[in-house]
Every structure is written in structure tokens, then in C-alpha cells.
Amino acid sequence: MGLEGSEKLEHEIEQVHDNIENRKEEVSTLQDMANDLEKLTDHIEATYIGRGVPHDHAKTGSRKPSSGQLIATMQNEIDRLKKEGDKVSILLMQERKKRKELESAKNNLLNVYDSLKMQKASVSSMVNRKQRAAKEEQKIQEEFERQITDLLEEQQQLKLEIERLEAETERANSETEQYEKQKEALEEEYEELRNECLKHDPQLDAEIRTLQDTFEEVERTLTKQVSDAKIADKPLKDSMFNSNSEKEKIMHALEKAEKDADIYSEFIQQYMEQLESSLEKSSTAIENAQNRLAEMTAHLAESSDYDNDDDTDGIINETDYELDTSQSEFATLTTSSNKSILNES
Known part of the structure; x- marks a missing residue:
């Protein structure tokens, strides 16, 4: 049941309590009336009936008519009062029964x-x-809503950050393309400048020709040594049964030819190692020049036109100096190699 049903039931219980109290008062009143009637009846019976015949009546042998009428009247009144008492008793019993029922209902x-x-x-x-x-x-819903709000704000910030990074990436890609184009242009200019320097440097051409002649001379010498060894080997085979002196001469010649071949091969190996070292130095110088050109490219993107021209001239002069140094080292190595070959010959 709901709260309204309980309140209604409490009200009904209070009404039942009130009815019971009223019935109790009525029963008490009826009980008092019954007690009064019983007392009155007892008093009348004791007064008029239980008293007996008076002495003056016995002497005369007669009663006054008023006394008989009074007794009859009183008897009628007593009967009526008895009936009323019976009715009151019945009502009292009924009220008691109702009271019990009401008490049971109350319970x-x-x-x-x-x-x-x-x-x-x-x-x-x-x-x-x-x-x-x-x-x-x-509370949990409010916390979830707050977290969702924070996540939405963070998502919005991330979107803005992504857009900013994309814009920066596009700008960086554009700048990279521009730098690549500048780099290619500078490399082309550097190649043209290097070719121009080589073209206008007769000493370098002469050294290259000298190196080629040296290689040809070494090749001819090795070919001659091989042919001499073959020629010395043929009479050795033909004169297997000749004297021991001839065999020793031939063996000595072969040993000398082998030693000469070893000396030439060792010299050629050393010469090739020195040549590779010189070429590595030249490559390093060229790479340094390229790095300086890259630095010049970066510097060109940040400096004014007037300053760029001065720096460009300085870097070109330094590059020319490095190339001249490499060429002079290469020429020195070639000269020393030629002298060594001539001394060995």
C-alpha cells in the first residue's frame, strides 16, 4: 500500500476509537440507569410489599382504596421498570457484543x-x-559528462594541432622543394665551375698524361719480364740433360726474373695504394667543397644579396684552393712514382 492508504487507515482507526469511547459512555450511562432502576425497585418492594399489613388495618379488617390503587400503580411501574431494565440489559449485552466486535476490529x-x-x-x-x-x-553521469566534455575539448585541440602541423608540413615541403631546386642549380653551377677549372688547368692535364705514360711503361716492363721468363724457361726445358753450370745460370736468371717481377708488383701495389689515397683526398676535398656549397645555399636563404655575393666569392676561392692543393699533392705523388720507376729500371 501507499502512504495515502496508510493515512486513510489511521484515520479510520481513530474513528473506531472514537466510536468505542462513545459506546463506552452510552453503556456506562445505561448501566447507571439500570442500577438506579434496580435500587428504586428494591426500595419500593421493601417499602410497600415486604412491610406486611399495618395494625390499624388488621383491627378494622379493611384497606383504604387509595393504598390498593397505589400498590397496583407501583406494581405496574415496577413491571414497566423491569421491562425497561430487561430492554436495557439486552441493549447492554448488545452494546457489549458490539464493543467486543469493535475491539476485535480495533485489534x-x-x-x-x-x-x-x-x-x-x-x-x-x-x-x-x-x-x-x-x-x-x-554523480557518475555528471562525471562521465565532464570527462566527455574534456575529451571533446582535447579532440578539438588535437584537430587544431593537426591542422597546424599539416600547414607547417606543407610549408616545410614547399621550402624543401625550393631548397632542392637551389641545391640542383648550385650543383650544376659547381660542376660547370669544376669542369671550367679543369679545362683551364694545363698542369693537371699534363700530370694525367704523365700518369698514363707511367702506367703504359709499367705494363710494357711487366710484359717484357714475362716474355723473358718464358724465353728462359724454354731452353731450360730443352737442356734438361745439360751441365749443371748451365742449369744454375738458367735458374739464377729465372730467380732474378721472379724477384724483378715481385719488386715490380710490390711497387705497383704501393703505387696503386698511394694513388687511391690521393684520390680519396681529392674526393674528400670535393665533398668538403660540396658541403661548403650546401652551407652557402643555406646562407643564401638567410642573407642579403650583397653579402651573398661576397660569401660566394670566398667559398669559391676556398674551393679552388682545395682543388689546387689536391692537384699539387697528386702531381707530387706522380713525380715521386716516376722517379721510383726510373730508379728501379
């Missing part, structure tokens, strides 16, 4: 009231639990 209603109070307490506790659960759920 039932009290039991129902207690049950309703227990149900009300249970419902109240359940409502309180529901309210607490609703408050907790509301």
Missing part, C-alpha cells in the same frame, strides 16, 4: 496498522536506497 486494524507501518518503513528504506542510488548514478 485487527492495529495489526493492519502495524503491518502498514512496517511496510511503510520498508518502502521508506527502499525509497531512500533508490534515492541514494539515483544520487550516485547522477
Whole structure:
């Protein structure tokens, strides 16, 4: 049942209590009336009937008519009062029965009231639990809403950051393309400048030709040594049964040819190593020049036109100096190699 039903039941119980109290008062009143009638009846019987015949009546042998009428009247009144008393007794019994019924109904209603109070307490506790659960759920929902709001704000910030990074990436790609184009242009200019320097440097051409002649001379020498070894080997085979002196001469010639071949091969190996070292130095110088050109490219992007021209001239002069240094080292190495070959020959 709900709260309204319990309140209605309480009101009905109060009405029953009031009815019981009213009935109690009525019963008490009727009981008092019955007691009064009984007392009056007893008094009348004791006065007129239980008293007996008076002495003057016995002497005369007669009664006054008024006394008989009075007795009859009193008897009638007593009968009437008895009937009234019986009625009152019946009513009293009925009222007692009603009182018992009302008390039973009251007890039932009290039991129902207690049950309703227990149900009300249970419902109240359940409502309180529901309210607490609703408050907790509301708090959790508010926390989720706050987290969702924070995530949405963070998502918006990330979108803005992504857009900014994309714009920066596009700008960086554009700048990179421009730098690549500038680099290609500078490399082309550097190649043209290097070719121009090589073209206008007769000493370098002469050294290259000298190196080619040296290689040809070494090749001819090795070819001659191989042919001499073959020529010396043929009479050795033909004169297997000749004297020991001839064999020793031939063996000595072969040993000398082998030693000469070893010396030439070792010299050529050393010469090739020196040549590779010189070429590595030249490559390093060229790479340094390219790095300086890259630095010049970066510097060109940040400096004014007038300053760029001065720096460009300085870097070109330094590059020419490095190339001249490499060429001079290469020429020195070639000259020393030629001298060594001539001394060995």
C-alpha cells in the first residue's frame, strides 16, 4: 500500500476509537440507569410489599382504596421498570457484543496498522536506497559528462594541432622543394665551375698524361719480364740433360726474373695504394667543397644579396684552393712514382 492508504487507515482507526469511547459512555450511562432502576425497585418492594399489613388495618379488617390503587400503580411501574431494565440489559449485552466486535476490529486494524507501518518503513528504506542510488548514478553521469566534455575539448585541440602541423608540413615541403631546386642549380653551377677549372688547368692535364705514360711503361716492363721468363724457361726445358753450370745460370736468371717481377708488383701495389689515397683526398676535398656549397645555399636563404655575393666569392676561392692543393699533392705523388720507376729500371 501507499502512504495515502496508510493515512486513510489511521484515520479510520481513530474513528473506531472514537466510536468505542462513545459506546463506552452510552453503556456506562445505561448501566447507571439500570442500577438506579434496580435500587428504586428494591426500595419500593421493601417499602410497600415486604412491610406486611399495618395494625390499624388488621383491627378494622379493611384497606383504604387509595393504598390498593397505589400498590397496583407501583406494581405496574415496577413491571414497566423491569421491562425497561430487561430492554436495557439486552441493549447492554448488545452494546457489549458490539464493543467486543469493535475491539476485535480495533485489534485487527492495529495489526493492519502495524503491518502498514512496517511496510511503510520498508518502502521508506527502499525509497531512500533508490534515492541514494539515483544520487550516485547522477554523480557518475555528471562525471562521465565532464570527462566527455574534456575529451571533446582535447579532440578539438588535437584537430587544431593537426591542422597546424599539416600547414607547417606543407610549408616545410614547399621550402624543401625550393631548397632542392637551389641545391640542383648550385650543383650544376659547381660542376660547370669544376669542369671550367679543369679545362683551364694545363698542369693537371699534363700530370694525367704523365700518369698514363707511367702506367703504359709499367705494363710494357711487366710484359717484357714475362716474355723473358718464358724465353728462359724454354731452353731450360730443352737442356734438361745439360751441365749443371748451365742449369744454375738458367735458374739464377729465372730467380732474378721472379724477384724483378715481385719488386715490380710490390711497387705497383704501393703505387696503386698511394694513388687511391690521393684520390680519396681529392674526393674528400670535393665533398668538403660540396658541403661548403650546401652551407652557402643555406646562407643564401638567410642573407642579403650583397653579402651573398661576397660569401660566394670566398667559398669559391676556398674551393679552388682545395682543388689546387689536391692537384699539387697528386702531381707530387706522380713525380715521386716516376722517379721510383726510373730508379728501379
